[in-house]
Amino acid sequence: MIQDTAIKEKFLQDGYVILPGVVPADQLESQRNAYEQIVARARRHDATWYTTAAARANVVPYLDKDTVGTLEFALQETPFGVSAQVLDCEAQKLALTSVSVLCNPEFEPTETPTSGQSWGTDPRNWHRDIRPDHDGPLDALLADQEANGPGYAQWNIALHEDSVFYVIPGSHRRLTSEVEAMQLQSEGGTQAPLSGCVCVELQPGDGVVYNNMLLHWGSKYTQHKKRRTIHLGYRTFGNILPHQRECRLPESVSELLPANSPQRRSLENGFALFRREYALLREIFCAVAADDVARFQAGLALLHPNSAGRLACLIVLSKIAKNVFSLRQEIEAGAHRSAAAEGVALQQQLDSELTTAEVEKLWKRFSVLDDMLRSDETTHVGGFLGPSTDYLFAEPSWMTVEGVLAAMFERSP
C-alpha cells in the first residue's frame, strides 16, 4: 500500500494517483446496484440518453433511500479524506461538490465532434477542464497553483473495468508544450494519443484521483463495454478560489443522511463553507459597488490570503461578477433560469442580495478587467474545454493585481 505522504507527493508531481480498491470489495455490489438504479432513472427521464455519446448522469435528481448509498460513499474516508490529504487541507476545509457517473453510450458513435464547437468541447478530445471564458487564462491559474497548491481534486472510480481515460503526467504544472500544441492543432490531433500519454487502467473498484488541469482524454466511448465510472469533485476553502468552484449539490440532499452521522456532518460542513464564501463574495461585491478599494482589498485577502497567485482569484471574481450581471439582466427581461443549472441556486441567492444599481456598478468596474482578458479575435486552442471565444487562453504578461485595481477604479497604480 502506497504511503500517505507518497500519495500527496505523487498527486502534486504527476497530477494523478491510481488507487486500488477505492470501492472495497464488500461494497462493490451495492454501489453497482445503486448506480444501476440512478442510470435507469436518468434513462427514463432523458429522452436523448440513447443518442448521447458522452452519456453521464448527475445523481442528485435520483437520490432517495435506495440510491443514497452513492452519496454516502462519496463522503467516506476514501475518497473524502484522501481528497483532503492530496489537497493538503483539513477535512473541515473541504467540500464535496459533485457526484455523477460516466456511462457507455447505447449506440456505437462513429465520429467525434472536434473541440471548440459552439456548445463546447466533447471530452473525447484532449483537454484540461479549463475554459478561458469561465475560469480565466491558464497562466494565471498555474501561477496560483504553484504558489498555493491545487484547490480541487476530481475522481474517476470504476465499477466495471475501465481503460477509457488517458493523461499526460505532470502537464497540470505547465503550459502545453510546443510539440503537444502542434499535434493538437493538426487535423485529428485532439483525438489521437499524445506523446508521453498514459492510459489509466482501472479494475472494478479502483479509482484515480487527479488534478483536472492535467491534459487528459476520454479516448473512445463505445457501446461494447459497460462503463459505470463514478465521477466526483472536492474543493478546498480558505486558501485559493479554485477554477472549479461551484457546488452542484442542493442543500436538501443532506436530509437523506442519518442525523449526526459523520457523512452528514461532512456534507453539511461543506454547505456551510459555501455559505460563508457567498457571504464574503457579497461583502466584496458591495465594496466594489461602493468604490471602497480598501474594503475590496481586505475581502480579497480573506478569500485568497497569499498575495502570490491572487491575480487568478481576481480573474475568477470577474467571471462571477459577469454571471451575476447577466443573471440580473435576464431576470429584468422576465426570463427564468433553471435553478438546476450549474451554480445557479447560490448565484441567485447572491444576486438577490444586491440592488440593480449595485449590480450595474459592480459590472462597470469588473468589465474593465474583463476587457483586458479578451483579444479582438475569436479562436479555440486545442487542449481546453468550451467553445471558440475571444477570451485569452494565456494571460497578457504585463497584468498584475495592482495594475488591474488601478484600471478598475481609475486610479494611478
Ligand SMILES: O=C(O)CCC(=O)C(=O)O
Ligand atoms: O470520460 C472520461 O473519463 C473523461 C471525462 C472528462 O474528461 C470530462 O468530463 O471532462
Ligand SMILES: [Fe+2]
Ligand atoms: Fe475533463
